[in-house]
Amino acid sequence: MNYVQYPSIFYSIFEPIMAGNSFGQLFKLTTFGESHGPAIGGVIDGCPAGITLDLEAIQRELNRRKPGQSALVTQRKEPDEVVFYAGIFEGKTTGTPIGFAIHNTNQKSRDYAHIKDSYRPSHADKVYDDKYGFRDYRGGGRSSARETASRVVAGAIAKQFLKSIDIQAYVSAVGPIALTKDHSTLDFSLTETNPVRCPDPEKATEMEAYIRRIRKEGDTVGGVISCVIKNVPIGLGEPVFDKLHAELGKAMLSINAVKGFEYGSGFAGAQQKGSEHNDQFNADGTTKSNHSGGIQGGISNGMDIYFNVAFKPVATIMQSQTTLDNKGKMVEMQGKGRHDPCVVPRAVPIVEAMAALVLADLTLLNRGTRY
């Protein structure tokens, strides 16, 4: 066969596109925005009508994610104030799309020469140039984790829709320092009492000290966020391709810097025997153990859902690195700016937001549970 793609009168169709800026099927978030463009924001399509929104609660979630909130995170100044353009009337959702924006107040001209023509190691700079032909290089453009602020807005609204479902994420490991307690023994009211967002105060102190040391070295470190979801009604999840845990997994893996996801017994469960791993029933339909992590065959069974999310260390380090430029030459690059030494404290509200979006969507897809 001899295919030519298109007559020359036609605009080249072979320019690349970016798909995948929407999440969810019925409760659906579409985001837009580059790190240093005029604004980031999004549209929430499918939020039910008649929900009285607590706008301050939404802003509070954003504040948990924003830079400069503690000595442990980047000291950039971004107020991250959300404005709503549509979908809310007299304090309630109307059922129509909720349009919102977070305007960038911090757009002053900076020196981007070091990243304009060079590719930072373990960043998306080069693959963006490869795929799209050029990129908005200011602050990482679309590949910046700044995009996740829009997810936090939408997740905060999803939480208000989900009402009694209780979603609690927390930092369970920073580098080699990991929680050893089972999640059922943790007091989540302590999570927000320290800048690491770890509900075990002793471990939190250790983690904080570790992050401070790493930062002094001009280095960064990875970590793990765990999440526990209580009061989930039985029946959420579509049991073939869109299993509840498959949707949660995709949601978490779509967050910048995430390298792994496990739920329930997770990777440790792979080492167990069936006779150990099986969750035996109680007469009331609950189970004695919960290796299943609240999900059977992709469907919530009413027990607590819990999962872990692994984050790699931030790729921007304050050390000199030899790297590649866009002419194929090796160049020296020095980290600049104000970056997070460890991403997990600020990523806690993002994990909760993505979990809320998954549950809101599967709630709308669900149509009834027998009692």
Added chain:
Amino acid sequence: MNYVQYPSIFYSIFEPIMAGNSFGQLFKLTTFGESHGPAIGGVIDGCPAGITLDLEAIQRELNRRKPGQSALVTQRKEPDEVVFYAGIFEGKTTGTPIGFAIHNTNQKSRDYAHIKDSYRPSHADKVYDDKYGFRDYRGGGRSSARETASRVVAGAIAKQFLKSIDIQAYVSAVGPIALTKDHSTLDFSLTETNPVRCPDPEKATEMEAYIRRIRKEGDTVGGVISCVIKNVPIGLGEPVFDKLHAELGKAMLSINAVKGFEYGSGFAGAQQKGSEHNDQFNADGTTKSNHSGGIQGGISNGMDIYFNVAFKPVATIMQSQTTLDNKGKMVEMQGKGRHDPCVVPRAVPIVEAMAALVLADLTLLNRGTRY
């Protein structure tokens, strides 16, 4: 079976949602906004990277749709200026989502008492209350044709992507006054020379006079918009459910006030015999006649695409009508405000925009045409 829908701990899932605020599969527009909210706008997801955008051309398309542009249309003042928040860098599309808004400058408090509690005949007021429980009643809220301004923005960008494809819509009938000439004999450079947007100057004059007379009567009138698309590459359209003409039909029927769609020979073709209607081939692959309207089996065949779109008369008339209020009582209602006596002149750019969105999406779905 005995289903209860959800435990009472759970936010009622039976609050209604509004789906369907997105259009397109790969070149996808999502819109938000109510008539008198802070802003309307949208996100264009999937616009290819590297297109040098003519922003003034986009604003020009918006100006063709905006109120107050001539004596024939509503005299409301809405400047309809679009601002872009993302997806454009150094004058070119980056491939990332294009976020935009049109801020409402005209939000002054008005007297909506006459529509807040009463249902205007042949408007969506009552079904919105029925479906969503309440509504943003200001100026029709989400049901207002003001939403189509976002479509015009996206359509203008789609036109720039489609480049050489030439999309020409025009008014072909106003009430009983209809063009009789075949579209192939019309000079489309005349369309914008009169406020009716009819390329036949004599008919345009008649139509204009008719609209003025109707308006004096406090009445409104319907009309027809026709559209001709030239230079369409062979091969656009997915031949089962997403036929090119089915997508065009849905696109047009999604415009406020549209009652019908026909393409090629249309309803008249239903009266013909096969021996008359068949388009015989020329040796170069073109056809002698074009009853097919440029589409065979749902796929473009390279001939001109043409279609007609019927619009009902505007439902808001400046006459007193007896109607229903939300307590089930019959009340007297008097039309107020500044409304269009005939919607078709301002709807011409909307028809073009929706056609451009369909073609842009099917272009991205298409992967090759043999020559």
Added chain:
Amino acid sequence: MNYVQYPSIFYSIFEPIMAGNSFGQLFKLTTFGESHGPAIGGVIDGCPAGITLDLEAIQRELNRRKPGQSALVTQRKEPDEVVFYAGIFEGKTTGTPIGFAIHNTNQKSRDYAHIKDSYRPSHADKVYDDKYGFRDYRGGGRSSARETASRVVAGAIAKQFLKSIDIQAYVSAVGPIALTKDHSTLDFSLTETNPVRCPDPEKATEMEAYIRRIRKEGDTVGGVISCVIKNVPIGLGEPVFDKLHAELGKAMLSINAVKGFEYGSGFAGAQQKGSEHNDQFNADGTTKSNHSGGIQGGISNGMDIYFNVAFKPVATIMQSQTTLDNKGKMVEMQGKGRHDPCVVPRAVPIVEAMAALVLADLTLLNRGTRY
């Protein structure tokens, strides 16, 4: 920019695909099959659990569409028996996908030489070759209306889900012979009493005679199918892009040979004044007239939905035509085989099936209506 599409190690991505073989968002039909392949069939995803299916009623719908059912239609022999592979257990739907097939019993080797290398006028032969590089030419392959048998199966199941919603399609015009009575005065119990499927017995006789005459001439003729839907709950339809009438329009325009769609007042409504066209309310929420066709702002208002669908004359005529072959030469082609002189009698169940699919899908998307 200098894009190359892909490294040569990679299978050419520029081979074309066919998208759009699914219809619906939650109640979703995906079809497969070519006219003379081993089987056609499909998968219905999203059919609710617990519906006791009347399998004979499904087969009866298929029999209304099948060839050879009367002297007016093609005399091909295709028993069109559906077999179900999944999704039904102990007589009830399980909520899982319903997989089904209609095996082709009539696959005997035939002489396709006349269409293998030549392009029939006003058929999809040439655009398929243009778009896909080659085609299954046997009986039109995927472009054959045989695909619609799968739609009839799915539509018959949708009807059983929709229960009390009453969908009645009928032939309202054959060539120049058209019904003049308003649909509200017709007795639909007469539709199936004549081979034309026209509920006006006098007109049915005229139409039948006309079709017989046309067939004798070796010619074909177009027609119009009308459809009336009663007992539709208030609130179906998504009021922006996925308006109820936009979905109906797309559904109908996706049926082979359809050239136009209008609902309610349709194209005639474009000639009216607002003061005539507006549907005034009664105190019970119904309207005195129904120019709106049961739909306001894209949402059902509880009144009868009605619409018209225009079909072109069948392109295969029993006369000699000069046409193009795939070497670019003009050749003589003689119609062969057993074809319908007029497609509308057999298309009546297809129109009903597509209407049922639209309503089933919008029913699942709808989440509540206030009373």
Added chain:
Amino acid sequence: MNYVQYPSIFYSIFEPIMAGNSFGQLFKLTTFGESHGPAIGGVIDGCPAGITLDLEAIQRELNRRKPGQSALVTQRKEPDEVVFYAGIFEGKTTGTPIGFAIHNTNQKSRDYAHIKDSYRPSHADKVYDDKYGFRDYRGGGRSSARETASRVVAGAIAKQFLKSIDIQAYVSAVGPIALTKDHSTLDFSLTETNPVRCPDPEKATEMEAYIRRIRKEGDTVGGVISCVIKNVPIGLGEPVFDKLHAELGKAMLSINAVKGFEYGSGFAGAQQKGSEHNDQFNADGTTKSNHSGGIQGGISNGMDIYFNVAFKPVATIMQSQTTLDNKGKMVEMQGKGRHDPCVVPRAVPIVEAMAALVLADLTLLNRGTRY
């Protein structure tokens, strides 16, 4: 607000549906079928036209998954022969949907009394009853891993489309016995030389002995499958929600019994410092290390993709368990039938199939990569 859901004339819309039986956006698989129904199968929509299919290679993939293939797996007899109904003509794909079925030859009446009314621990029996009201209990119905046979068929076709992309999955752990070698040092030609599908012959022998011992105990054990993908072009993946690794993660987590997914450095990477973890560039654009796992910012960078998938132990054990029945009583249940003591050997082709489906879909979404 006072919502009632629907008038009583209407079929209850609150019957539940099962969504999510499709995978992929452009290269899309929809599956149907219950474990012991007449057939399982599916439709592949969007497979490019013109691919010469090796049907035997497809069957070979199915044979790698089928029961009874070795002494290590279930001894059930299911020949698992695929028949194709559409989408292939003269040995090549036509671009139209590929419909296929695997008929169940082993439908003889069995004694299901022990699972009809009782809920097996850590199986989906109870949540299916909860969500759908009843279930096809024969062999697990839709929740059975038998559904994955359809995925293997589609994945085998995706592999033929992807041509030079090389996807190699293998067993890297069975219970506590794990591979310690880096994937880059393994000889994948050895994977199929032992019934465990482990490319390290010594470990394979250990694993095999372990599985035999576990089976004798009437118990089961979990395991890990790893996968390495070579020759991936730069540019696959959509960098916000539909990141390449997020799609892979969802794909793997949608496979029955999967509990976790990690790619590149995975959970171990969360313990590292940025200075260790960053992948430094070589002058040719490759990287010195590959902690990124071939993916940067959600986009393939041309290096090898590798990931691990954790599987829980099979829940059906040949030991007596106390469990719940559907009347809320505790009952004794004895495992019956022929089940796998360890699922990972048969899951290797499923992991490869799902990986192939992800890559095929993202290949069609990708439109160009600069060189």
